[in-house]
Amino acid sequence: EAGVVQSPRYKIIEKKQPVAFWCNPISGHNTLYWYLQNLGQGPELLIRYENEEAVDDSQLPKDRFSAERLKGVDSTLKIQPAELGDSAVYLCASSLDGVGYTFGSGTRLTVV
Amino acid sequence: KNEVEQSPQNLTAQEGEFITINCSYSVGISALHWLQQHPGGGIVSLFMLSSGKKKHGRLIATINIQEKHSSLHITASHPRDSAVYICAVSPGADGLTFGKGTHLIIQP
Numbered sequence: 001e002a003g004v005v006q007s008p009r010y011k012i013i014e015k016k017q018p019v020a021f022w023c024n025p026i027s028g029h030n031t032l033y034w035y036l037q038n039l040g041q042g043p044e045l046l047i048r049y050e051n052e053e054a055v056d057d058s059q060l061p062k063d064r065f066s067a068e069r070l071k072g073v074d075s076t077l078k079i080q081p082a083e084l085g086d087s088a089v090y091l092c093a094s095s096l097d098g099v100g101y102t103f104g105s106g107t108r109l110t111v112v
Numbered sequence: 113k114n115e116v117e118q119s120p121q122n123l124t125a126q127e128g129e130f131i132t133i134n135c136s137y138s139v140g141i142s143a144l145h146w147l148q149q150h151p152g153g154g155i156v157s158l159f160m161l162s163s164g165k166k167k168h169g170r171l172i173a174t175i176n177i178q179e180k181h182s183s184l185h186i187t188a189s190h191p192r193d194s195a196v197y198i199c200a201v202s203p204g205a206d207g208l209t210f211g212k213g214t215h216l217i218i219q220p
Contacts, residue, residue: 006154033207042116042198042210043155056207091155098202101145105154 006092006104014112018080021107025073025094029102032069034077035091037106043091049075082111114139118199118211126219131186133214135199138180145208146173146184147198155198158184189218 005024013019025032030051035043046065048056051072060067064083069075079086092104115138125131135144146158159166159173161182166173170189175182186193194217200208 035207040212042200042212043208044210045207048207093155093208098142098206099160101157101160101202101208103147103155103157108152 004092004094004102004104006090006107008107009105010108010110012110012112013082015084016081018078019082019109020076020078021090021092021109023075023077023092023104025075025092026096026100026102029094029096029100030072031095031097032075033093033095034067034075035093037089037091039088046077046090079109082109084111087111114141114201114203114209116199116201116209116211118197118214120214121212122215122217124217124219125189127190129189129218131189131193131216131218133184133197133199133216135182135184135211136180137199137201137209139203140177140180141201141203143202144175144182145200145202146182147200147210149196149198149213151195158197186216191218191220194218
């Protein structure tokens with residue numbers, strides 16, 4: 001099995017530009033998570049989906065961040081416009097009702 | 113909100129040493145995870161525990177639910193074990209709450 005697949009692995013953009021990240025979770029996993037990980041810190045939850053419904057987006061900065069999981073499978077996370085402080089690793093993970101957490105390799109975003 | 117504390121934050125040891133990393137949390141959980149993250153790499157799940165002890169190769173994880181404490185042990189440590197080890201707890205399907213990680217370096 002491929003595991004949780006994220007793309008791109010690395011992205012460098014200029015500030016104020018838009019950027020999007022993509023995640024394909026483990027087949028059959030109904031819960032999908034997007035985490036933000038700053039250097040030297042543990043990941044922090046941005047948004048959690050159960051199937052196609054965003055059930056916890058309380059930590060998502062909604063003025064510039066958006067996410068979708070239209071068919072309850074793949075998900076995209078978008079930032080528009082990006083700021084210098086958004087430079088971080090964006091991790092996607094999935095689970096089946098909280099079991100079998102599996103993480104993707106992450107997307108390392110650098111905003112210059 | 114659950115607070116997850118790990119110790120030590122940084123650990124440097126010689127190859128072959130027995131390594132212990134500790135994790136404590138403040139609120140009851142349904143499961144505790146030990147994760148490994150290599151520099152520039154993604155996160156790999158090592159263990160998920162809800163009670164007792166689990167062993168996989170040279171790695172051993174234990175949890176004491178009453179004391180809200182878990183330990184990760186590495187026997188016969190090797191330079192390839194060098195990584196960040198992260199403790200994370202979950203109340204269930206909600207997102208994990210992570211510790212800040214322990215940066216482990218094993219020197220040859």
